[in-house]
Amino acid sequence: MVLVERAKIYEGTRIPSPIPTVLQVDPALREEGDILEVNFGPNHPSTHGVLRLVVELNGEQVVGLAAVVGYLHTGFEKNMEQKTWWKAITYPERIDYLSFQYNELVFVLAIEKLLAVTPPAKATWMRMLLCELNRIHSHLIWLGTAALEIGAISMLWYTFRERDAVLDLFELVTGVRMHTRYFQTGGLAEDIPPGFFTECRKFVDMFPRRIDDYEALLDRQQIWLERTRGIGLLSAEDAVALGQSGPVLRASGVDWDLRKAEPYLAYDQVDFNVPVYENGDVYDRYKVHIDEMRESTRIVQQCLDGMPEGPWIVDDRKIVLPPRDELHTSMESLIHHFKLVTEGYRVPEGEVYVGVESARGELGCYLVSDGGPRPWRVKFRAPSFVALEATATCMSNALVADLIAIVGSLDTVMGEVDR
């Protein structure tokens, strides 16, 4: 099999100037008068939501590009300011609807940081397990759709089969397939149901073989290789300057993962590797995603083995709803329940920023509390929003046919971009 020689990663910065996110057409080229402006989106099946790219073409070459976002803006941050803290937990999951557990996690962790509450070990490990399952879920959707967009249609059916298995596990634990709202301030909303561990082990045993299947389908397929190798280049320096994180940054050769650099939950107690690739092209982003699914499966395995016994939520009646059965016998519990549901708990005054490594990169949550029962300000650092800033850099001198592969490889979710 003859493989195309991969372009070496370029030297020097390719970030456009003066606007880092807009690729501007060279005035001399524009003078020649052969520039065609094409609107790509907002409603195009392969834009992962509603993204509009204004592309200027010289023949088949992309010479100008500007990303226009905001079509999915729903005002989550404004809405959350109107809700009590614990009612607002429902919102973040809908921001990035593919890695919902991370959004929930980062918000809950930020509240816990303000409250200075430490959840019990069982809750921490279960959060870690569900988050890694969620990473698998998110990467599976990415792999299926990214491959679909550049013609490998069969991938979608295989990845969605396993995605459904992950969603079944979520349903088993939380009762809901997506947007679970299972993480509660101080721990988990409910205990882990019996039977979950058996089902989850079945998945963990089965899944690595399925990843091998995906690789077998794609890794040696000439069309896939030619359409992904050597395009969408992003150097390590450019990636850091553009604030890239997650798989995009790791595919550019930067060994950076918040789970290692700033271990939250119990990531310092599990063994896993951070996949890093050097070339910064679409193919390497694909490899990072595939390897991360393997590592996530390993973490899930270790969580199943090391899951501690004990309570799933802290015993602090000022923050946590009392057990349901106590409401019939205890006046105190009834009062606590009533106060928490109607007015919520108060969170001490202050500001915090918490970052976690979501499926797409550094997901941050900045919270300001005035000491009242509602957040004063909630701001999410959305990795997809930042990833789209790199489109102009990745697309310089690319062909229009590569546009979909490159935008797809940045793994953006428009709900998170527009919030």
Added chain:
Amino acid sequence: MSWDSVPGFIGERMEHGETTVVVETARLVDAALRLRDEEGFNFLADIAVTDYLGWNGRPVAGYWGSATGRDINLPGSWGLARTPDPKPKRFSISYHLLKVVSGATDAPRLRLQVWCEDGEPVPSVVPVWPTADWHEREAWDMLGIRIEGHPNLTRILMEEDWEGHPLRKDYPLGGEPVRFSSAE
């Protein structure tokens, strides 16, 4: 470690294990360059703007009650145990910085903060961290911060002809005009 050698240093505080360094708005770019080039904060994670209008008791939309506490007759209010500490100006702009070193086992973070009043210009940090481009556009769009020297300061999430800045505290809830109603 002390940060008082940062250009334009006003103050620093340590809360919840996070360091915040407040600098003068006019010297923001000097401070940013110093932190990037000498302290190694090469990664700008986020720019978060907060509107503190009504923070210390003025009744505005989104806030129930007065300086003496929240009105307990309104639903969902508990009354503040104490009024929060006053803030120096209306808006705070927090630059969440991170030191990204390949293969590192620690992630030093720093919050660089400036304060400004409504309409007061804030210098752009796009030349320092290119990723600030969209974050600053969002700061303008959502909270109306006048970023000075930004190469392309247009609205990003709202439509181009949108009036007002939705995340401000005086922006009315349900602020979109209703075009049709049953009374017509």
